[in-house]
Amino acid sequence: MPTVSVTRRTFFNAAHRLHNPSKSDAWNKKVYGRCNSPNWHGHNYVLEVTIRGEPDPDTGFIMDLDDLHTVITERIINKVDHLNLNLDVDFLRGVIPSTENLVIAFWRELELALPTGLLCKVRLHERERNIAEYTGD
Amino acid sequence: MPTVSVTRRTFFNAAHRLHNPSKSDAWNKKVYGRCNSPNWHGHNYVLEVTIRGEPDPDTGFIMDLDDLHTVITERIINKVDHLNLNLDVDFLRGVIPSTENLVIAFWRELELALPTGLLCKVRLHERERNIAEYTGD
Amino acid sequence: MPTVSVTRRTFFNAAHRLHNPSKSDAWNKKVYGRCNSPNWHGHNYVLEVTIRGEPDPDTGFIMDLDDLHTVITERIINKVDHLNLNLDVDFLRGVIPSTENLVIAFWRELELALPTGLLCKVRLHERERNIAEYTGD
Amino acid sequence: MPTVSVTRRTFFNAAHRLHNPSKSDAWNKKVYGRCNSPNWHGHNYVLEVTIRGEPDPDTGFIMDLDDLHTVITERIINKVDHLNLNLDVDFLRGVIPSTENLVIAFWRELELALPTGLLCKVRLHERERNIAEYTGD
Amino acid sequence: MPTVSVTRRTFFNAAHRLHNPSKSDAWNKKVYGRCNSPNWHGHNYVLEVTIRGEPDPDTGFIMDLDDLHTVITERIINKVDHLNLNLDVDFLRGVIPSTENLVIAFWRELELALPTGLLCKVRLHERERNIAEYTGD
Amino acid sequence: MPTVSVTRRTFFNAAHRLHNPSKSDAWNKKVYGRCNSPNWHGHNYVLEVTIRGEPDPDTGFIMDLDDLHTVITERIINKVDHLNLNLDVDFLRGVIPSTENLVIAFWRELELALPTGLLCKVRLHERERNIAEYTGD
Numbered sequence: 002m003p004t005v006s007v008t009r010r011t012f013f014n015a016a017h018r019l020h021n022p023s024k025s026d027a028w029n030k031k032v033y034g035r036c037n038s039p040n041w042h043g044h045n046y047v048l049e050v051t052i053r054g055e056p057d058p059d060t061g062f063i064m065d066l067d068d069l070h071t072v073i074t075e076r077i078i079n080k081v082d083h084l085n086l087n088l089d090v091d092f093l094r095g096v097i098p099s100t101e102n103l104v105i106a107f108w109r110e111l112e113l114a115l116p117t118g119l120l121c122k123v124r125l126h127e128r129e130r131n132i133a134e135y136t137g138d
Numbered sequence: 139m140p141t142v143s144v145t146r147r148t149f150f151n152a153a154h155r156l157h158n159p160s161k162s163d164a165w166n167k168k169v170y171g172r173c174n175s176p177n178w179h180g181h182n183y184v185l186e187v188t189i190r191g192e193p194d195p196d197t198g199f200i201m202d203l204d205d206l207h208t209v210i211t212e213r214i215i216n217k218v219d220h221l222n223l224n225l226d227v228d229f230l231r232g233v234i235p236s237t238e239n240l241v242i243a244f245w246r247e248l249e250l251a252l253p254t255g256l257l258c259k260v261r262l263h264e265r266e267r268n269i270a271e272y273t274g275d
Numbered sequence: 276m277p278t279v280s281v282t283r284r285t286f287f288n289a290a291h292r293l294h295n296p297s298k299s300d301a302w303n304k305k306v307y308g309r310c311n312s313p314n315w316h317g318h319n320y321v322l323e324v325t326i327r328g329e330p331d332p333d334t335g336f337i338m339d340l341d342d343l344h345t346v347i348t349e350r351i352i353n354k355v356d357h358l359n360l361n362l363d364v365d366f367l368r369g370v371i372p373s374t375e376n377l378v379i380a381f382w383r384e385l386e387l388a389l390p391t392g393l394l395c396k397v398r399l400h401e402r403e404r405n406i407a408e409y410t411g412d
Numbered sequence: 413m414p415t416v417s418v419t420r421r422t423f424f425n426a427a428h429r430l431h432n433p434s435k436s437d438a439w440n441k442k443v444y445g446r447c448n449s450p451n452w453h454g455h456n457y458v459l460e461v462t463i464r465g466e467p468d469p470d471t472g473f474i475m476d477l478d479d480l481h482t483v484i485t486e487r488i489i490n491k492v493d494h495l496n497l498n499l500d501v502d503f504l505r506g507v508i509p510s511t512e513n514l515v516i517a518f519w520r521e522l523e524l525a526l527p528t529g530l531l532c533k534v535r536l537h538e539r540e541r542n543i544a545e546y547t548g549d
Numbered sequence: 550m551p552t553v554s555v556t557r558r559t560f561f562n563a564a565h566r567l568h569n570p571s572k573s574d575a576w577n578k579k580v581y582g583r584c585n586s587p588n589w590h591g592h593n594y595v596l597e598v599t600i601r602g603e604p605d606p607d608t609g610f611i612m613d614l615d616d617l618h619t620v621i622t623e624r625i626i627n628k629v630d631h632l633n634l635n636l637d638v639d640f641l642r643g644v645i646p647s648t649e650n651l652v653i654a655f656w657r658e659l660e661l662a663l664p665t666g667l668l669c670k671v672r673l674h675e676r677e678r679n680i681a682e683y684t685g686d
Numbered sequence: 687m688p689t690v691s692v693t694r695r696t697f698f699n700a701a702h703r704l705h706n707p708s709k710s711d712a713w714n715k716k717v718y719g720r721c722n723s724p725n726w727h728g729h730n731y732v733l734e735v736t737i738r739g740e741p742d743p744d745t746g747f748i749m750d751l752d753d754l755h756t757v758i759t760e761r762i763i764n765k766v767d768h769l770n771l772n773l774d775v776d777f778l779r780g781v782i783p784s785t786e787n788l789v790i791a792f793w794r795e796l797e798l799a800l801p802t803g804l805l806c807k808v809r810l811h812e813r814e815r816n817i818a819e820y821t822g823d
Contacts, residue, residue, distance in 0.1 A: 005649045008680040014265065016153040016178035021744060032745055034752065040222035041153035043180005045265050059569060060580055061647030066679060067582065085177035099746030101690045128151065128182050131751055132693040142512045145543040158333060169334055171341065196432060197443055198510030203542055204445065236335030238279045268340060269282040271325075288676065290564040290589035295470060306471055308478065314633035315564035317591010319676050359588035373472030375416045402562065402593050405477060406419040425813065427701040427726035451770035452701035454728005456813050496725035539699065539730050553786045556817040607706060608717055609784030614816060615719065 002055035006121055009050050009069050013082040016043040017098040020087070041085065044127050048077065050111060053121035064119065076110045100125055100133035108135050139192040143258055146187050146206050150215050153180040154223040154235040178222065181264050185214065187248060190258035201256065213247045237262055237270035245272050276329035280395055283324050283343050287356040290317040291372040294361070315359065318401050322351065324385060327395035338393065350384045374399055374407035382409050413466035417532055420461050420480050424493040427454040428509040431498070452496065455538050459488065461522060464532035475530065487521045511536055511544035519546050550603035554669055557598050557617050561630035564591040565646040568635070589633065592675050596625065598659060601669035612667065624658045648673055648681035656683050687740035691806055694735050694754050698763050701728040702771040702783040726770065729812050733762065735796060738806035749804065761795045785810055785818035793820050 018041050019033040029037045036042070050073055054063040080090050086098040092110055096102050108123045124134045155178050156170040166174045173179070187210055191200040217227050223235040229247055233239050245260045261271045292315050293307040303311045310316070324347055328337040354364050360372040366384055370376050382397045398408045429452050430444040440448045447453070461484055465474040491501050497509040503521055507513050519534045535545045566589050567581040577585045584590070598621055602611040628638050634646040640658055644650050656671045672682045703726050704718040714722045721727070735758055739748040765775050771783040777795055781787050793808045809819045 003653045003683065004686045005652060006682045007649060008682070010678045010680070012266070014179050014181055016180040019746070021746075024744070032750070035220035038220045038222075038226075040225045041178045041180065042151050042220040042222070043153040043178065044151055045182045056647065056649040056653075059572070061567070061569075061645035061650045063649055065580070083172035083175045083179040085175075085179070088177045089175075097746035099741065101692060101741040101748055102746045104690060105688045105741075129149070130695045132695070134691045134693070135688060138689045140516045140546065141549045142515060143545045144512060145545070147541045147543070156335070158335075161333070169339070193510065193512040193516075196435070198430070198432075198508035198513045200512055202443070234335035236330065238281060238330040238337055239335045241279060242277045242330075267284045269284070271280045271282070272277065275278045286677070288590050288592055290591040293472070295472075298470070306476070309631035312631045312633075312637075314636045315589045315591065316562050316631040316633065317564040317589065318562055319593040357583035357586045357590040359586075359590070362588045363586075371472035373467065375418060375467040375474055376472045378416060379414050379467075403560070404421045406421070408417045408419070409414065412415045423814070425727050425729055427728040446768035449768045449770075449774075451773045452726045452728065453699050453768040453770070454701040454726065455699055456730040494720035494723045494727040496723075496727065499725045500723075540697070551790045551820065552823045553789060554819045555786060556819070558815045558817070604784065604786040604790075607709070609704070609706075609782035609787045611786055613717070 002058075004053060004055055005063060006051050006053040007063050007066065007069075008122075009066055009073060011048045011050070011070070011073055011078060012045065013048065013078050014043060014045050015081050015084055015086050016041040017086040018042070019097060019099060021097055041087075046081075047126035048073070048107070049122075049124040049126075050107075050120075051122035051124070052115065052119045054119055064116070069115075072111065072114045076114050077107055100127045100131055104133045104135035108137060112137075139195075141190060141192055142200060143188050143190040144200050144203065144206075145259075146203055146210060148185050148187075148207070148210055148215060150183050150185065150219040151180060152183060152218050152221055152223050153178040155179070156234060156236060157224070158234055178224075183218075184263035185210070185244070186259075186261040186263075187244075187257070188259035188261070189252065189256045191256055201253075206252075209248065209251045213251050214244055237264045237268055241270045241272035245274060249274075276332075278327060278329055279337060280325050280327040281337050281340065281343075282396075283340055283347060285322045285324075285344070285347055285352055287320050287322065287352050288317060289320060289355050289358055289360050290315040291360040292316070293371060293373060295371055315361075320355075321400035322347070322381070323396075323398040323400075324381075324394075325396035325398070326389065326393045328393055338390075343389075346385065346388045350388050351381055374401045374405055378407045378409035382411060386411075413469075415464060415466055416474060417462050417464040418474050418477065418480075419533075420477055420484060422459050422461075422481070422484055422489060424457050424459065424489050425454060426457060426492050426495055426497050427452040428497040429453070430508060430510060432508055452498075457492075458537035459484070459518070460533075460535040460537075461518075461531070462533035462535070463526065463530045465530055475527070480526075483522065483525045487525050488518055511538045511542055515544045515546035519548060523548075550606075552601060552603055553611060554599050554601040555611050555614065555617075556670075557614055557621060559596050559598075559618070559621055559626055561594050561596065561626050562591060563594060563629050563632055563634050564589040565634040566590070567645060567647060569645055589635075594629075595674040596621070596655070597670075597672040597674075598655075598668070599670035599672070600663065600667045602667055612664075617663075620659065620662045624662050625655055648675045648679055652681045652683040656685060660685075687743075689738060689740055690748060691736050691738040692748050692751065692754075693807075694751055694758060696733050696735075696755070696758055696763055698731050698733065698767040699728060700731060700766050700769055700771050701726040703727070704782060704784060705772070706782055726772075731766075732811035733758070733792070734807075734809040734811075735792075735805075736807035736809070737800065737804045739804055749801070754800075757796065757799045761799050762792055785812045785816055789818045789820035793822060797822075 019036040104123045104125050122136050126132045156173040241260045241262050259273050263269045293310040378397045378399050396410050400406045430447040515534045533547050537543045567584040652671045652673050670684050674680045704721040789808045789810050807821050811817045
């Protein structure tokens with residue numbers, strides 16, 4: 002059977018701040034600039050989750066996209082949407098919420114909830130100009 | 139001479155929270171739902187400022203868009219980008235930062251810095267799905 | 276108080292066919308071309324509903340956008356999404372589903388469910404290149 | 413009958429240069445900056461033409477959008493696409509091709525070819541950030 | 550010579566219905582939900598076809614994109630645009646038109662008409678949120 | 687450490703003309719069609735540069751995106767924006783500015799200015815419908 006990938010795009014809004022608490026304020030200001038702003042700032046994130054596998058001959062689906070949507074919603078969206086990525090998210094405790102670190106953390110959450118080997122790519126648009134992508138390597 | 143309108147689109151990121159401090163927590167939770175989340179959330183805002191007038195026969199411009207861009211940057215973007223709309227912005231003190239209230243406040247800031255009668259419309263996309271617009275009425 | 280407009284954007288998919296049953300097949304083929312294709316075709320429609328009014332000083336809202344979203348969902352989306360605009364929609368019975376006719380019909384449905392005078396514009400994107408708009412005139 | 417507006421979006425690519433030949437090089441450089449670059453630069457323009465009228469009860473159309481598309485293609489696109497707006501376009505002779513001047517010139521060309529009173533708005537996106545609009549005033 | 554990939558994006562509209570005729574109505578309703586709606590629904594599909602090879606030193610092209618466009622139009626667009634994917638398309642007979650199955654079927658049609666080894670990826674956006682991709686594996 | 691990729695999207699405008707000076711005018715007209723138009727035409731290009739590596743545990747960044755932005759701006763944007771790709775760009779001398787050739791040339795410029803092994807992909811959208819991509823192969 003041919004192997005196909007399918008992507009589901011979802012959206013969430015969150016506040017964050019780039020700040021490494023083990024470093025000085027001067028270091029943080031220098032490294033992160035405006036992204037270190039103390040009273041938070043935020044984004045409309047676009048999250049794309051890609052799975053890859055053989056379509057089931059009965060359904061034509063790799064996986065029901067409504068089921069994939071439920072996994073993404075329960076594992077990620079409900080825990081981050083309209084919240085603060087530095088303060089409010091269990092699975093991001095101790096993680097500096099750069100786009101790079103977020104795609105790795107999201108991959109790990111999603112991998113736990115999906116059939117083994119199905120997850121193929123997690124892609125996150127922080128802004129129209131900045132995009133990070135992780136494929137599990 | 140014909141009258142034309144010109145729009146400049148700019149982008150900023152900010153944190154905010156919908157909260158009326160003169161009301162109870164229960165009222166705020168009920169009215170604003172997730173938008174009342176205490177640790178802030180945020181957006182990539184898209185701001186469109188429209189001016190309207192007769193093109194100058196020498197330049198073909200109503201106004202140099204670089205000058206308009208400077209006004210928008212100095213009056214709005216520098217004061218809100220990567221900041222907190224509830225805490226960090228002088229001209230939003232006491233304003234609940236709903237998209238409606240933001241377009242009115244932005245109009246007032248821009249009007250002060252533009253030649254009389256030039257400003258025509260302020261439009262703000264909070265998310266892809268929510269847009270507010272003010273024309274000075 | 277200043278008067279502001281707010282737009283809510285929603286999405287639906289539907290099948291349709293441009294066909295006037297009171298005319299001959301030849302007339303229909305000539306007028307509508309491929310849009311008259313007998314086995315239906317369809318679109319991802321983008322629907323933008325704009326309301327206009329004074330923001331409530333307590334909430335900063337003209338109307339809670341979640342309430343507006345509920346009206347749009349109940350009056351329009353639930354009746355057209357993943358359905359056939361020629362066959363499945365009560366309020367479109369006898370209406371040729373051109374984009375022009377759809378915005379008029381949607382306006383009439385929405386007007387019944389919204390506070391008097393609030394509805395300001397109904398805009399429908401049939402495809403990226405074709406857009407119709409009705410303001411109640 | 414209700415009055416509706418319909419917009420057709422089209423695309424073209426062109427080279428141009430902002431330059432007023434009756435002024436000095438220094439004036440041009442100061443007013444237009446990089447847009448005065450002598451070897452031309454160019455854009456993917458997005459052109460939106462809006463007509464407004466009552467839908468014909470037989471067709472559901474204000475005007476067949478394929479006919480509108482033909483007018484736009486013959487009157488504008490064929491004369492500007494993959495060409496130079498300063499050198500190659502008859503109806504732009506002597507016009508500084510600012511976005512403002514282009515919408516006025518396009519309106520005049522389209523008005524000649526459309527039924528009286530139908531043309532409602534010409535909107536041109538020069539880049540994602542700069543948009544001009546003319547409604548015939 | 551370096552190997553480059555080039556993508557051509559095209560658009561079509563079609564009606565479809567997710568339905569497996571070898572299964573019961575209850576099974577179909579449960580598996581496909583609203584997508585099983587009997588009177589069809591439809592989409593504005595976005596189709597991206599990617600080829601990969603070495604640019605010809607004389608032309609700078611892997612393949613003339615107008616020729617690629619002709620292949621895509623003749624092999625796919627003309628057979629599906631403004632039509633019904635379940636009823637009207639020869640090469641989809643017996644295929645449940647899920648996005649997964651469509652990209653496989655489109656690949657097979659395109660591969661027959663392109664020079665051997667040139668086709669690299671077929672990507673189909675069913676809606677803004679659902680995307681399938683096939684690379685021939 | 688996990689390996690992640692990050693993409694920075696930038697924009698520029700330029701004029702160009704597809705023309706091989708070692709071939710006849712007839713050959714050029716036949717191969718390139720309207721893209722061979724003698725007085726130039728132009729585009730709003732979208733450039734996406736992707737780097738790939740392990741996020742630094744101190745910063746959460748593969749590389750500071752502001753530094754990447756500086757490299758892209760100095761090496762590419764400042765040399766091509768509002769200019770003529772056939773006449774004004776040192777590193778494109780003798781290159782036919784097809785999208786394919788541009789991504790190869792941009793890769794070579796960027797590779798010189800970035801830490802070894804970091805550059806992963808250069809993607810260029812000439813128009814909404816045409817996209818080229820080079821990964822260094």
